[in-house]
Amino acid sequence: MDTLRIYLKLIRISMKAxxxxxxxxIVGILAIIFINAISIGSISVVVTRFVDLNGWNVWEMVFxxxxxxxxxxxxxxxxxxxxSMESYIIKGTFDQFLVRPLSPLVQLLxxxxxxxxxxxxxxxxxxxxxAYHKLNLHxxxxxxxxxxxxxxxxxxIETAIFWLFACISFWxxxxxxxxxxIWELSTMVQQYPIDLFGKWxxxxxxxxxxxxxxxxxxxxxxxxxxxxxPHYTWILFxxxxxxxxxxxxxxxxxxFAINRYMSSGN
Amino acid sequence: MMIKVxxxxxxxxxxxxxxxxxxxxxxxFNPSFTVKRAVDDxxxxxxxxxxxxxxxxxxxxxxxxxxxxxxxLTPTSGTVEVNGIVPYKNRKANAQHIGVVFGQKTQLxxxxxxxxxxxxxxxxxxxxxxxxxKNLNLFNDLLELHEFQNTPVRQLSLGQRxxxxxxxxxxxxxxxxxxxxxxxxxxxxxKEKLRNFIKEINQDQKITVILTxxxxxxxxxxxxxxxxxxxxKMIYDGNVDQIRRTFGMxxxxxxxxxxxxxxxxxxxxxxxxxxxKRKWFQFHRLQTTPSxxxxxxxxxxxxxxxxxxxxxxxEMVRNIYNGELVSEEVSEG
Amino acid sequence: xxxxWSFARQSFQSRAMYRFDFWMEIISVFFSxxxxxxxxxxxxxxxxxxxxxxxxQMTTYAVLGMAMETIFLPWIGPQVYISEQMKHGLLEMDLxxxxxxxxxxxxxxxxxxxxxxxxxxxxxxxxxxxxxxxxLPATFLDGAYFLVSVFFAYMILFGLNxxxxxxxxxxxxxxxxxxxxxxxxxxxxxxxxxxxxxxxxIAGVLAVLPFQSIYYVPISLYIGELQGVxxxxxxxxxxxxxxxxxxxxxxxxxxxxxxxxxxGG
Numbered sequence: 001m002d003t004l005r006i007y008l009k010l011i012r013i014s015m016k017a018x019x020x021x022x023x024x025x026i027v028g029i030l031a032i033i034f035i036n037a038i039s040i041g042s043i044s045v046v047v048t049r050f051v052d053l054n055g056w057n058v059w060e061m062v063f064x065x066x067x068x069x070x071x072x073x074x075x076x077x078x079x080x081x082x083x084s085m086e087s088y089i090i091k092g093t094f095d096q097f098l099v100r101p102l103s104p105l106v107q108l109l110x111x112x113x114x115x116x117x118x119x120x121x122x123x124x125x126x127x128x129x130x131a132y133h134k135l136n137l138h139x140x141x142x143x144x145x146x147x148x149x150x151x152x153x154x155x156x157i158e159t160a161i162f163w164l165f166a167c168i169s170f171w172x173x174x175x176x177x178x179x180x181x182i183w184e185l186s187t188m189v190q191q192y193p194i195d196l197f198g199k200w201x202x203x204x205x206x207x208x209x210x211x212x213x214x215x216x217x218x219x220x221x222x223x224x225x226x227x228x229x230p231h232y233t234w235i236l237f238x239x240x241x242x243x244x245x246x247x248x249x250x251x252x253x254x255x256f257a258i259n260r261y262m263s264s265g266n
Numbered sequence: 267m268m269i270k271v272x273x274x275x276x277x278x279x280x281x282x283x284x285x286x287x288x289x290x291x292x293x294x295f296n297p298s299f300t301v302k303r304a305v306d307d308x309x310x311x312x313x314x315x316x317x318x319x320x321x322x323x324x325x326x327x328x329x330x331x332x333x334x335x336x337x338x339l340t341p342t343s344g345t346v347e348v349n350g351i352v353p354y355k356n357r358k359a360n361a362q363h364i365g366v367v368f369g370q371k372t373q374l375x376x377x378x379x380x381x382x383x384x385x386x387x388x389x390x391x392x393x394x395x396x397x398x399x400k401n402l403n404l405f406n407d408l409l410e411l412h413e414f415q416n417t418p419v420r421q422l423s424l425g426q427r428x429x430x431x432x433x434x435x436x437x438x439x440x441x442x443x444x445x446x447x448x449x450x451x452x453x454x455x456x457k458e459k460l461r462n463f464i465k466e467i468n469q470d471q472k473i474t475v476i477l478t479x480x481x482x483x484x485x486x487x488x489x490x491x492x493x494x495x496x497x498x499k500m501i502y503d504g505n506v507d508q509i510r511r512t513f514g515m516x517x518x519x520x521x522x523x524x525x526x527x528x529x530x531x532x533x534x535x536x537x538x539x540x541x542x543k544r545k546w547f548q549f550h551r552l553q554t555t556p557s558x559x560x561x562x563x564x565x566x567x568x569x570x571x572x573x574x575x576x577x578x579x580x581e582m583v584r585n586i587y588n589g590e591l592v593s594e595e596v597s598e599g
Numbered sequence: 600x601x602x603x604w605s606f607a608r609q610s611f612q613s614r615a616m617y618r619f620d621f622w623m624e625i626i627s628v629f630f631s632x633x634x635x636x637x638x639x640x641x642x643x644x645x646x647x648x649x650x651x652x653x654x655x656q657m658t659t660y661a662v663l664g665m666a667m668e669t670i671f672l673p674w675i676g677p678q679v680y681i682s683e684q685m686k687h688g689l690l691e692m693d694l695x696x697x698x699x700x701x702x703x704x705x706x707x708x709x710x711x712x713x714x715x716x717x718x719x720x721x722x723x724x725x726x727x728x729x730x731x732x733x734x735l736p737a738t739f740l741d742g743a744y745f746l747v748s749v750f751f752a753y754m755i756l757f758g759l760n761x762x763x764x765x766x767x768x769x770x771x772x773x774x775x776x777x778x779x780x781x782x783x784x785x786x787x788x789x790x791x792x793x794x795x796x797x798x799x800x801i802a803g804v805l806a807v808l809p810f811q812s813i814y815y816v817p818i819s820l821y822i823g824e825l826q827g828v829x830x831x832x833x834x835x836x837x838x839x840x841x842x843x844x845x846x847x848x849x850x851x852x853x854x855x856x857x858x859x860x861x862x863g864g
Contacts, residue, residue, distance in 0.1 A: 005389070006386075006389050006390060013378055013383075016377075016382070017375060017377035017378050024774075024775060027775045028774070028778075030779075031779035031782075032778065035778055035781075035782035039786070041786070045792060046792055049796060050649060051646075053638070091371075096368070098336075098337060100390055101359075101390065102358075174620065178623055181623055181626050183627070184627040184631055184634075187634075192634070197633065197634065262337075262339055262340045262357075264279070
């Protein structure tokens with residue numbers, strides 16, 4: 001509890017620091033909204049022209065995109081720091097964490113708040129609401145509850161993946177470039193139904209870097225597309241479990257990686 | 267005993283970087299490594315309340331050994347104990363009673379007022395209200411913290427920033443203080459303030475201090491003991507007095523001429539080296555003065571630029587290898 | 600010219616690319632190629648009639664669009680260099696060099712682009728030829744057009760990036776603006792979706808913007824979609840953009856420069 005209290009104080013001070021650059025804050029959020037609008041727009045251009053893509057119509061794809069984005073927005077607001085692990089190590093900031101009597105993880109996560117995530121939230125909520133309306137969906141309370149659970153799980157999954165890959169920089173001093181690959185994969189998963197890309201890709205994003213649990217599988221259930229994918233059963237609901245397992249794995253590797261960093265130096 | 271270091275060794279694996287296009291491609295496909303011994307069989311002890319200067323050329327292993335003392339790095343072999351704690355095994359316990367200041371880089375939150383950082387550190391180190399208040403008063407007296415405590419760190423002058431950093435490092439009453447280049451880039455007046463402060467907290471609160479620096483002034487003014495390290499080995503551990511005797515009166519005059527000249531002698535000086543149009547002359551302050559030397563030189567050659575410099579650490583290290591300086595025990599006191 | 604080569608060589612060598620980064624970049628390029636390859640194949644299978652070109656042309660277009668990003672990568676442009684120098688207060692060092700600022704940055708960037716051309720772009724195309732139906736141009740002329748056009752495209756991109764760099768001098772922080780800029784480049788340049796697939800109204804707007812000259816024009820020349828007079832005209836328009844953007848860059852720079860001199864940095 002003590003640690004949580006300090007974390008919240010760290011976050012508050014980061015917010016305060018961020019607010020010193022108000023213009024940048026607003027421009028940044030507008031930029032994020034703009035980029036997402038452009039991505040969604042260009043997917044729509046193609047899908048509208050061909051009516052659907054692999055059995056997914058435009059608004060189903062908008063839903064797919066924004067379901068991912070909503071989970072991602074939590075990750076990007078609170079856990080984005082893992083992507084800068086490399087520079088924390090190279091610049092010696094991580095060494096500063098180690099001379100304080102507080103867990104390095106808390107110091108890392110409390111370091112800043114990635115305000116651009118607010119832009120993601122705005123786009124994602126708007127996109128999901130529009131898609132819900134256009135697709136004439138009628139969910140019951142449980143399905144809304146499930147949506148909530150999925151968003152949390154998605155955030156945890158993405159966080160755990162970036163956390164794991166951030167650990168690589170303890171070995172190599174670098175991890176930034178692994179994120180290029182994950183981003184490329186994530187973009188594919190975020191924008192398109194993954195069965196489009198063949199079997200081995202599905203195995204990759206389900207079993208190895210399981211980003212598909214962030215949107216694809218839950219969306220099949222939430223959009224009522226189970227008829228199109230009759231052979232998917234339990235996997236549509238596996239996201240929360242995947243999230244827990246991954247977080248457990250990531251925290252173990254993290255501890256191991258810090259020990260290793262302290263014994264090898266940089 | 268505050269610090270006990272025995273046979274400390276730290277090895278690194280380094281990638282060999284090859285040059286040119288061929289090298290660039292070779293690096294991509296077939297990297298090769300070499301093992302570098304950054305710290306090589308280091309042993310020393312530091313008593314409570316000592317103020318030790320820790321110096322050496324760049325890359326000598328200073329920061330690696332400090333990292334092992336502060337618990338950031340685990341040694342390859344050998345043992346370290348700080349105040350009875352093995353830092354790398356018990357990092358948090360060790361962190362609770364040490365303070366660290368890196369001169370090149372602030373520990374404070376860059377965009378918020380100094381006082382906000384201090385309040386946060388109060389929570390992180392679990393400092394009681396009474397202790398916090400008492401220390402803040404002390405820093406106001408000695409560091410004039412109140413003058414800039416509401417200014418964001420990024421707007422502070424270098425001297426102010428160092429004062430703020432020192433306050434942050436001492437807020438939790440550490441028994442051990444590590445200072446890495448605390449006066450680097452700071453102007454003379456501010457430097458004097460910082461030195462006085464360090465001396466005062468060392469004497470009043472018996473805080474043990476290890477100070478790494480390139481500024482011989484820091485060592486002369488503050489330390490009674492000095493450790494010199496080179497290629498990871500201790501090459502001198504002893505009194506500063508002897509250094510002061512040997513180097514305190516030595517100065518170096520660097521002269522730049524209009525053209526490259528053959529070496530020549532100037533009375534009462536020792537020609538150390540030449541580099542292009544520049545020459546280095548060493549002299550003793552009691553034997554001659556810079557103006558005498560300049561007069562002697564300028565009567566024969568035209569001078570473009572000149573500068574008087576304090577002896578460099580590299581020069582000292584050279585002297586030690588030449589046997590002009592020998593380690594001796596530090597006298598009590 | 601000597602000066603150009605020495606700057607270019609310097610940046611080429613200092614860009615001692617990390618082994619790890621190199622392989623990661625290769626992997627991500629292939630993922631992006633894999634993605635567009637499958638998307639177009641699926642769509643083509645769904646409704647071949649909706650395309651105005653053959654499947655082979657379409658996949659070649661898609662592969663080339665992704666592969667070209669290895670040389671047109673937005674993160675290595677002059678704007679990145681300028682904003683880094685600004686952040687560390689080092690821009691004045693560049694001003695002291697007795698070299699034209701824009702030329703200096705161009706040489707720097709050219710060195711790195713050269714490196715990427717041979718170590719990333721060409722290998723990517725070779726592998727793609729094997730796995731992703733990437734085809735050589737139908738005629739020698741198409742290939743020649745493409746090479747000229749790619750060079751102009753590079754100059755246009757440099758011109759735009761340089762202007763972004765000018766913005767960073769004024770605002771210091773361009774991170775958020777450059778995010779938006781990347782988005783524009785990726786989607787309005789025809790890198791992913793060919794211009795003719797956009798609704799006519801949008802396509803009309805894109806045609807008068809410089810972005811299409813960066814990806815759409817060279818790739819369309821390569822696959823033979825632009826022929827004869829159209830091809831020459833497209834290249835001529837590119838040339839005009841090069842002149843306009845480079846000139847604009849020089850103009851803005853000279854204004855900023857004289858202002859900096861007055862304010863003393």
